[in-house]
Amino acid sequence: MKKPKKTLKSLNIDKSWTLFLDRDGIVNKLIVGGYVCKWKEFKFIPAFLKYIGRLSGKFGHIIIVTNQRCIAKRLVSKKGLALIHKKMVSAIKKRGGRVDRLYYCPHEIEDGCSCRKPKIGMLLKAKKAFKNIKFAKSVVIGDFESDMEFARKAGMTGVLISPKTAGIGGTKADYVYEGLEAFWKAIK
Numbered sequence: 001m002k003k004p005k006k007t008l009k010s011l012n013i014d015k016s017w018t019l020f021l022d023r024d025g026i027v028n029k030l031i032v033g034g035y036v037c038k039w040k041e042f043k044f045i046p047a048f049l050k051y052i053g054r055l056s057g058k059f060g061h062i063i064i065v066t067n068q069r070c071i072a073k074r075l076v077s078k079k080g081l082a083l084i085h086k087k088m089v090s091a092i093k094k095r096g097g098r099v100d101r102l103y104y105c106p107h108e109i110e111d112g113c114s115c116r117k118p119k120i121g122m123l124l125k126a127k128k129a130f131k132n133i134k135f136a137k138s139v140v141i142g143d144f145e146s147d148m149e150f151a152r153k154a155g156m157t158g159v160l161i162s163p164k165t166a167g168i169g170g171t172k173a174d175y176v177y178e179g180l181e182a183f184w185k186a187i188k
C-alpha cells in the first residue's frame with residue numbers, strides 16, 4: 001500500500017521557507033505561442049494579485065524565476081524586459097506583496113546555458129544571494145512540468161497550478177492545484 005502523502009499544511013510553512021514563483025502562467029497570463037514583449041501585453045492573473053500579499057506574509061523570501069527566450073529572439077531588449085518587471089513589481093507592492101529578487105534566463109534552448117529551467121542555475125544564484133535559503137524548505141509554483149522537474153532536481157516541493165491536470169496525475173509535481181486560491185487554503 002502506498003503511504004498517504006503528507007499534506008502541505010503539515011510542512012508548517014513559515015518565514016524560514018522560500019517561495020520560487022514561475023512568471024508566465026502564474027503571475028501573468030500565458031501568451032500561448034508568443035511572448036510578453038510590452039507592458040500592455042502583461043496581464044496579471046487576478047488570483048495572483050489577490051493572494052501575493054498573503055503569500056508574502058507567509059514566506060521568508062519570494063523569488064521569481066522565469067525563462068525569457070524572447071530576449072535571445074530579440075523580440076524585446078533587456079531594458080524593455082526590465083521595464084516590464086519594474087511595473088510588475090510596483091503593481092505587486094500596491095497589493096501588499098513583494099518580490100525579493102527576480103532571475104530570468106535570456107537564452108535560447110539551443111544555447112545550452114545552465115540557467116534555463118529545468119536547469120537550476122537561477123536557483124544557485126538565489127542561494128548565493130540569500131544564504132539562508134534552504135531547498136528542503138522551498139516551494140516552487142509553476143504551470144509547466146519543466147518547473148516541477150526544476151523543483152525535483154533541487155529537492156524542493158513542486159506545486160503545479162493546472163486547472164486541467166488537477167486530480168489526474170501523471171505529473172512530477174508533489175501537489176497539483178487548480179489555482180493559487182486552493183494553494184493558499186492548503187498552506188494557511
Ligand SMILES: [Mg+2]
Nearest residue numbers: 022024025143
Ligand atoms: Mg510558466
Ligand SMILES: [Zn+2]
Nearest residue numbers: 105113115116
Ligand atoms: Zn539561460
